[in-house]
Every structure is written in structure tokens, then in C-alpha cells.
Amino acid sequence: MLLKACLNGARAATAHPCLPVTPEALAREAAACHAAGAGAFHVHPRDARGAESLHTADIGAAVVAIRRACPGVPVGVSTGAWMLPDVEARRARIAAWATLSSDARPDFASVNLSESGWASIADTLLDAGIGVEAGVWFPEDVPRLVSWPRASACLRVLVETQAPEPEAACQQARTLVDALGATGLQRPLLVHGDEGGAWAVLAWARQHGFDARIGLEDTSCFRTDVPPRTTPRSWPMRGPRHRIHRVDARLGPADARDSAARADPATVTGRTRTAVSRA
Ligand SMILES: [Zn+2]
Incomplete structure (x- = not known):
């Protein structure tokens, strides 16, 4: 997993005191998460003012910094x-990422299938030698994905639930996973939630053997099913060798929640489930 x-x-x-923005801060947080078991990173690089950026120089600076801190970990x-x-x-700006040297070019990028022009963005990434994570938010994204001629070339499919309530978010995860399974597309699935649904969906993904993600993009709250005072500093994922203690430790208190923001991933060994392998 x-x-x-x-x-x-x-x-x-300003959304959270631990939220990394600069390449240096991203590298520092990436190293801490990798030490806790994270096996990949998803980041939103920023410009000099702290705004999200697709400019080649900003993308390259963030990737290089993280790679130096965590050699060999996909970014x-x-x-x-x-x-x-x-x-x-946007497509032209992303196409310019092909000019980045191999140490500065992202390993992969996420593409939201609910966004206009997503297929041209995904094609551009593949042509630039960058892996594609196909972001499925809604059931109607599933036929969009399978109608794309290069769907089987995706690195993985992201099952991205939107519901802020734990139970509804887990039901969305199940609905999307089932819909993807019915297509026969054999790509790994990474399942995650958002805000109030983030921790429940992480547990659901773990229970069902799917890859998952967590971090300040998805939630700035501690787990909502455990009172903050009793939240362990480590959260077992698969035995004592795989604990996400630093990820837990760096998530803020429940009252630090900010509905405007989201966070990303880590790796734990185990099997990777695909759409068609789910029992
Ligand atoms: Zn993101």
C-alpha cells in the first residue's frame, strides 16, 4: 500500500502554521513525512509571492528541493x-515542463477529469515524459476516463471523494471504486477524502487495500474519531515498521481547521489494488 x-x-x-510553501519548507516537510513512511509526494509549487504556479522555474525549484531531501521518492x-x-x-505552460532537466521534472502530475480540456493536459504530460494521475471526483468522470485512448497509460487513478461527512465520503469512495472496477481498466487506485471525510476515507482505503494519501491539502484537522488529547503520536498503518507519526504530529488541532485548503501522500508496503482486482 x-x-x-x-x-x-x-x-x-497562513492557513496552518506548518503549511510549507517555499521549496525549502516543502523539502523539510517531505523529509519528515518520508521518515514517517511516505512513499510519494503531491505538492502545489508556489511563486515568489506564495501563489500557486505552473511556471517551469517554480515547478523545477520545488521538485529539485524535494528530491535533494528525499532521493528516489517520486514527486x-x-x-x-x-x-x-x-x-x-495552461497546456502550453505544462508543455514547457519537458524542457526541465531530469532532476527537476516531476515524476507525475494530477489531472482533474471534471475540468475542461483535461485530455489535452494529460496528453501533454505523457508527451513530456511525466506520469498522469487521473483524478476522478464524480461518477461521470469514469466514462470520460475510459473514452480517453491513452487511459491505460495512466500511472494511477485518483479516487477523490468530495463529501465532508465521513460516512458519505466512504460511500462515495465505494461508488467510484465500483464504477471503475466495472470498466475493466487495470490501473492502480489511490483513494482519498477531503476535510471532514479525509481520515475516514484513509481508514477505508487501508481496510480495503488501496493506496491512499493524507496531508495538509486534504485536512488540517486531527482525526475526528479520536479526541485530540488521546490522539496517539503514532498511527499504525501496517505494524510497527510503518507508522505515520510525523504526519499525525504535524496536523493541527481540531480548531485549526480551514475550509479553504487541502494536503498529500506517504508509502507503506503491501499489495496495490486495481480497479479490477478488488474483491
Ligand atoms: Zn493537490
């Missing part, structure tokens, strides 16, 4: 349409 750390998301630098970035809504302008 891969646990990916989502370090900052779209949140403002991914966002391509969210909110950063540059014009599809062709």
Missing part, C-alpha cells in the same frame, strides 16, 4: 485549472 503525502494543496500560507504536482483557466495557455 502506497501512502502519499499531500503537503500543501491550494491553501494559503508529483497539481495541474488544477483554477491556476490558469484558459486551457491552451
Whole structure:
């Protein structure tokens, strides 16, 4: 099971005292999460003002810093349409990532299938030698994915629940996983929640053997099913060798919640479930 750390998301630098924005801060937090078991990272690189950026120099600076801190750990970035809504302008900016040297080019990037022009963004990433994480938010994203001629070339499919309530978020995860399983597409699934649904979906993913992610992009709260005073400093994922203590320790108190932001992943050994392998 891969646990990916989502370090900052779209949140403002002021959203949480531990939220990393600069390449140096991203590298520091990545190293801490990797020491806790994270096996991959998803980040939203920023410009000099702290705003989200798709510019080649900003992407490269963040990736290089994280790679120096965590050699060999895959690094991914966002391509969210909110950063540059014009599809062709965004596609051209992402195409320029192909000019990055191998140490500065992201290993993969997430593409939201509910966004206009997603297929051209995904094609551009593959042509640049960057892996694609296909982001499925809603059931209608599933037929979009299978209609893409290069769907089988995806690195993985992200099952991204939107409900803020734990029970509803887990039901969304099950619905999306079942829909993907019915397609026969054999790509690994990484399942995660958002805000109030984040911890419940992480537990659901673990229970069912899927890859998962957690971090300040997804939630700035401690687990909601455990009172803060009794929340352990370590959270066992698969025995004593795989504990996400630093991830837990760096999530803020329940009253630090900020509905405007999200976070990413870490890795734990074990089998990787795909859409068709789910029992
Ligand atoms: Zn993100």
C-alpha cells in the first residue's frame, strides 16, 4: 500500500502554521513525512509571492528541493485549472515542463477529469515524459476516463471523494471504486477524502487495500474519531515498521481547521489494488 503525502494543496500560507510553501519548507516537510513512511509526494509549487504556479522555474525549484531531501521518492504536482483557466495557455505552460532537466521534472502530475480540456493536459504530460494521475471526483468522470485512448497509460487513478461527512465520503469512495472496477481498466487506485471525510476515507482505503494519501491539502484537522488529547503520536498503518507519526504530529488541532485548503501522500508496503482486482 502506497501512502502519499499531500503537503500543501491550494491553501494559503497562513492557513496552518506548518503549511510549507517555499521549496525549502516543502523539502523539510517531505523529509519528515518520508521518515514517517511516505512513499510519494503531491505538492502545489508556489511563486515568489506564495501563489500557486505552473511556471517551469517554480515547478523545477520545488521538485529539485524535494528530491535533494528525499532521493528516489517520486514527486508529483497539481495541474488544477483554477491556476490558469484558459486551457491552451495552461497546456502550453505544462508543455514547457519537458524542457526541465531530469532532476527537476516531476515524476507525475494530477489531472482533474471534471475540468475542461483535461485530455489535452494529460496528453501533454505523457508527451513530456511525466506520469498522469487521473483524478476522478464524480461518477461521470469514469466514462470520460475510459473514452480517453491513452487511459491505460495512466500511472494511477485518483479516487477523490468530495463529501465532508465521513460516512458519505466512504460511500462515495465505494461508488467510484465500483464504477471503475466495472470498466475493466487495470490501473492502480489511490483513494482519498477531503476535510471532514479525509481520515475516514484513509481508514477505508487501508481496510480495503488501496493506496491512499493524507496531508495538509486534504485536512488540517486531527482525526475526528479520536479526541485530540488521546490522539496517539503514532498511527499504525501496517505494524510497527510503518507508522505515520510525523504526519499525525504535524496536523493541527481540531480548531485549526480551514475550509479553504487541502494536503498529500506517504508509502507503506503491501499489495496495490486495481480497479479490477478488488474483491
Ligand atoms: Zn493537490
